[in-house]
Every structure is written in C-alpha cells, then in structure tokens.
Amino acid sequence: MISLTLTDFLFILCLRYQTERGDCMAFKIKEVRMSKGMTQEELSEKSGVARMIISGLETGSLTNTTTATIISLSRALGVSTNRLFFDDGV
Numbered sequence: 001m002i003s004l005t006l007t008d009f010l011f012i013l014c015l016r017y018q019t020e021r022g023d024c025m026a027f028k029i030k031e032v033r034m035s036k037g038m039t040q041e042e043l044s045e046k047s048g049v050a051r052m053i054i055s056g057l058e059t060g061s062l063t064n065t066t067t068a069t070i071i072s073l074s075r076a077l078g079v080s081t082n083r084l085f086f087d088d089g090v
Contacts, residue, residue, distance in 0.1 A: 028084055030058040032077050047076035 044051040049072050056062025074081045
C-alpha cells in the first residue's frame, strides 16, 4: 500500500488534469537525476521504474504515468513530487 501526503495527492490530481487537457508539463526528472549524479539505469534500479519509462518522461515522449511511478521516482531521488513535475511557482 502506498501512503500519500495531502500535498502529494493534490499534485498528482493536478498532473492528471493537465495531462487530460493536453497541456505541456515540465518534467524535471533529468535535471534532478543529473544533479544527484545518477544514470537512468541507476534511477531505474533504485526506483523500480523501467528505464524506458524514465527516458520517455525525461524527453516528453511519455506524458502520462501512474501515481506509483511518480511516487517511486520522487522517493528514489529524495525529492517531492512537486519538485519533479511542476514549475517552481506551482
């Protein structure tokens, strides 16, 4: 079972709403991953998320993902879901 804070839950709802409307989202996975000195493969191993999914989210070729993926990536990188998927002002 995955436990969410209210903040994480609200950001995930916002992410899904933006995706359904077709808006461009600012995925910051690559920025955060590189600042931690990790490769996609290392993040994949640590998070349990397939490297191809990570690559797709980083390049924007994948614009929809699951709540579990969002949480796994943020935990593996040690940052909030807000930091990974939204502009600083959101």
